[in-house]
Amino acid sequence: MTATPTSAAAEAAAESMEDETTQIARQRFTEAKRAERKLGLMLVAPAVVLMLAVTAYPVLYAMWLSLNRADLRRPGENKFIWFDNYVTVLSSPIWWTAFGVTALITVISAALELVLGMVLAIVMHRTLVGRGLVRTSALIPYAIVTVVAAFSWRFAWTEDLGWLAPSGSAPLTKFGSSIMIIILAEVWKTVPFMALLLMAGLALVPEDLLKAASMDGASAWKRFWLVTVPLIKPAILVALLFRTLDAFRVFDNIFILTSGANETSSVSMVTYSNLIRGLNLGIGSAMSVLIFITTGIIAFLFIKLFGAAAPGSDAGGRR
Amino acid sequence: MQPVTTNRKLMWWGINTIVLLYAFIPVFWLVSLSLKDDQTLNDGKYFPTSPTDDNYLSIFKNEDFVRALINSIGICVIATLVAIVLGTMAAYAIARLQFPGKKAIVAMALLVSMFPQIALVTPLFKIETALGLFDTWPGLIIPYITFALPLAIYTLSAFFREIPWDLEKAAKMDGATPYQAFRQVITPLAMPGVFTTAILVFIACWNDFLFALSLTSTSQARTVPAAMSYFTGATTFEKPTGPIAAAAVVITIPIVLFVLVFQRRIVAGLTSGAVKG
Numbered sequence: 001m002t003a004t005p006t007s008a009a010a011e012a013a014a015e016s017m018e019d020e021t022t023q024i025a026r027q028r029f030t031e032a033k034r035a036e037r038k039l040g041l042m043l044v045a046p047a048v049v050l051m052l053a054v055t056a057y058p059v060l061y062a063m064w065l066s067l068n069r070a071d072l073r074r075p076g077e078n079k080f081i082w083f084d085n086y087v088t089v090l091s092s093p094i095w096w097t098a099f100g101v102t103a104l105i106t107v108i109s110a111a112l113e114l115v116l117g118m119v120l121a122i123v124m125h126r127t128l129v130g131r132g133l134v135r136t137s138a139l140i141p142y143a144i145v146t147v148v149a150a151f152s153w154r155f156a157w158t159e160d161l162g163w164l165a166p167s168g169s170a171p172l173t174k175f176g177s178s179i180m181i182i183i184l185a186e187v188w189k190t191v192p193f194m195a196l197l198l199m200a201g202l203a204l205v206p207e208d209l210l211k212a213a214s215m216d217g218a219s220a221w222k223r224f225w226l227v228t229v230p231l232i233k234p235a236i237l238v239a240l241l242f243r244t245l246d247a248f249r250v251f252d253n254i255f256i257l258t259s260g261a262n263e264t265s266s267v268s269m270v271t272y273s274n275l276i277r278g279l280n281l282g283i284g285s286a287m288s289v290l291i292f293i294t295t296g297i298i299a300f301l302f303i304k305l306f307g308a309a310a311p312g313s314d315a316g317g318r319r
Numbered sequence: 320m321q322p323v324t325t326n327r328k329l330m331w332w333g334i335n336t337i338v339l340l341y342a343f344i345p346v347f348w349l350v351s352l353s354l355k356d357d358q359t360l361n362d363g364k365y366f367p368t369s370p371t372d373d374n375y376l377s378i379f380k381n382e383d384f385v386r387a388l389i390n391s392i393g394i395c396v397i398a399t400l401v402a403i404v405l406g407t408m409a410a411y412a413i414a415r416l417q418f419p420g421k422k423a424i425v426a427m428a429l430l431v432s433m434f435p436q437i438a439l440v441t442p443l444f445k446i447e448t449a450l451g452l453f454d455t456w457p458g459l460i461i462p463y464i465t466f467a468l469p470l471a472i473y474t475l476s477a478f479f480r481e482i483p484w485d486l487e488k489a490a491k492m493d494g495a496t497p498y499q500a501f502r503q504v505i506t507p508l509a510m511p512g513v514f515t516t517a518i519l520v521f522i523a524c525w526n527d528f529l530f531a532l533s534l535t536s537t538s539q540a541r542t543v544p545a546a547m548s549y550f551t552g553a554t555t556f557e558k559p560t561g562p563i564a565a566a567a568v569v570i571t572i573p574i575v576l577f578v579l580v581f582q583r584r585i586v587a588g589l590t591s592g593a594v595k596g
Contacts, residue, residue: 033417040418047409047468048424051431054465058442065442123338128331136582137342143574143585144346145526147544148567152345155352155560163348163365188345193589200590245433252528256548268437272533275441284441292438299433 059292065285072279085286094270095287102266104179106247109186113243114236116187117194124195125202138192146189150256153185175262182264185253190246194239201235202228241302245295267291346571353564360560374565384566386538387546391570394456394542395524398463403517405464406471407509413472414479425472432469436462440533447534454536462530467520474519477591478512515588518577525574543570 069081089095124135141149156162159170171177205228213223229236251268258264260273271287274280352360354370362368378384413421443462444453452458482505490500531545538546547566550559578585 036416037418040412040416040421043408043412043416044418044424047405047472048427050405050461051427051465051468054443054462055431055434055439058439058446061446062438062442065445120338123334127335129328130332130335132582134335134338135586136578137339139578139582139585140342140346140575142589143522143578144571145528145544145567145574147528147547148349148571149345151547151563151567152349155564156345156348160361160363161560163363165363167363188341192342196586196589203590242433245435249435249437251437252544255528255532268435268529271437272440272529275444275533281441281445288438288441291435295433295435295438 059289062285062288062292065281066289068282070281070285072281081282085282086290088283089286089290094265095267097263098265098267098270101179101264102248102250102268105183105186105250105266106244109183109190109247110240110244112183112187113191113194114240116191117198117239120191120195121198121202125199138195140192141189142192142196144189146252147256149189150185150253153181153188153253154257157181172258173262175264178258178262178264182250182253182257185257186247186250189253190243194243197239197242198232198235201232204235205231237302241299244298244302248291248295248298267294346575349564349567349571352560353568355561357561374561375569378562378565378569381562383538383541383546383549384543384562387541387543388569390456390538390540391525391542391544394459394463394540395521397456398460398467398524399517399521401460402464402467402471402520403513406468406475406516406520407513409468410472410475410479414476415484428469428472431466432473434466436466436529440529443530444533453534454540456540458534459527459530459540459542462534463524463527467523470523471516471520474516474588474591475512478515478588479509481512482508511584512588515581515584518581518585519588522574522577525570 066085067080067082069077069079069084071077120138124131124138127134154172156164157171159165159167165171171181209227209231210223213227218226249268250266251272254260254264254266254269255272260266260269265273267287268291271284271291274287275284278284348365351365351367353374354372355362355367356369356371356373359368409424412418413425439462447453447458452461484505486504486508487500490504491497495503526544527542528544528548531542532548535541535545541549543566547563550563550566
C-alpha cells in the first residue's frame, strides 16, 4: 500500500479528532473480540482434543509400530526393522488379493449406488402420493444394523434354509457369487443414504428452470442431463466421495457373509484377522498405514479431479 | 407441471410399492425366520407355516445375549450423550463465534469422518491393553464418541446457522436475563436440531461392529452385533439360525421405531449436514 501524503495527512487529522469515547468503545470492541475468540477455542477444545487423541495419536503410533518387529507371540524379539513389515505385506499375495477384492467391491457398489440412489432420490422427490411412507421405508436400510442385514442375506442365500438360495448350490461358497452377494448387501444398505444426499441436491434445483426447459421442448431425459445433473453436481460428488471411502472400508458384510472364505477378504478383513489370529502388531500396523494412505489418495484424487465442488473446499467459509 | 390424473397417481403407487418391497423384504425375512420352529426352519419358505416364539424365549434366557443388550444400550446412550454435549459446544462455536483455527477444525472433522476405522484397530488394541481399557465400556465409548463427533458437529452447526439468534437480543431488551433469554428463547429453537443429531449419532453407534469385535474379548463389554457373531449352535460349525434371527429382530426394533416416529427429522438431519457441509 502506498499512501499518498494527502491521505496520510487526512488519516492523522481523523485520528486526532477521535475523542476518548470512541477510543474506549474501540478498546471494548477488541476486548469483546478477544473474549469471543477465547470462548470459541474453549468450546471446541474438548472435541478437538478427543478427535486428535483417538485418531491422530494412534495413526502416528501405528506408523512407529509398522517400522518395528512387534509380534505378541514373541515379545522378546521386538526391534526396529525399518521397512521390513511393508516388504512382507506388499510382497504377500494375500494382501494384493484382498486389495483387488476391495477395489472391485468399491468400484461396482459405488457405481450401482450412484445410479440406484439417483433413481430413489427422484422417486422420493417427485412422488405425488405417499411421500412420507416412501421416505420412511427408505430409511430402514440406512438405519438397520449392517450385521443384521448381513445375516438376513446370508440366511437367504444358504442352501435349504433360504428363500433365495437355488437348490443344489451354495452361492456363498464360491468366489464369484459371494462377491455378488456382498455387493448386493452393500448396495441394499447404502442406496437410501446416497438417495438422501442426492435428494438434498434435487431440492435445490429451481422448479422454474425445469419448467422453462420443458416449454422449450426438452424431454424429461434431456432435462435431467442438461439441467438437473449440472446443478446437483456438488451433491453427487459429495455422495460419491463418501460412499467410495465407505465402501473401501467394507468389513461387516464380508465378516458375516463369508468370513473371508474363498479369497473374499477385503483389506479390512485381512488387517483384522492378522490382529486376532496372527497377533502381529508390526504387520497389522503396516497394513493400517497402507489403508490410511490409500484412503488419503482416494480423497485427494476426488478433490483434485473435481476441484472446487469437493467437500471441505468451502466448508470453513460458509456462514 | 401436468395435472394430477388418476393414472399418474396409480403409477406412483406402483413405484412406491417397489420401494416398500425393496426396503422390507430382507427385514420381514428375518422376522419370519425368527418365528419358524425347528421342524420348518429349513423349509426354505419366505413365510413361517407354524409360527412360534421359542427363539425369543431362548435368547432372553441366554445370559450372553441379555448382557450384550445391556452393553449395547448403555454404551450407545452414554456415547450419544457425551458426543452431543461436546458436539453442541463445538458446533455453537463454529456457527456463531469468530476464532482462529476454525477452518482447520472443520477440515479435521471432515478427515475424521472419512477415516478408515480399521487403521485404528491395531494401534487402539495395543493402547487400550496398556491403559486397561480393553474389553471395558469406556474402551468402546471413547472411539464411538470420536467417530460420532464429526457427524454431530456438521449436523448441529447446520441447524444452529438456521436459528434466528437476534431473538436472544430482543428478549434481553425486553428485560429477560441472559439465562432466561437462552433458556426460554434459544433452547426451544435449538432442541429439535440437537434431538435429531442425537438420533443419528445413536444409530451410528448402534451399528458399530468392527470396534465391538476387536476391542472386546468377553461378554463384559461386547455389544449385540458382536455377540451375534459369537452365538454358537449345537456344534461349533452350525450357526443357530433361529436365535440369531430373533436377536437381529430385537436390535432392529428400536431402529424401526426411531425411523417411524422421527422420519421427517432424520431426513432433515441427514440432508442439512450434507448440502451445506
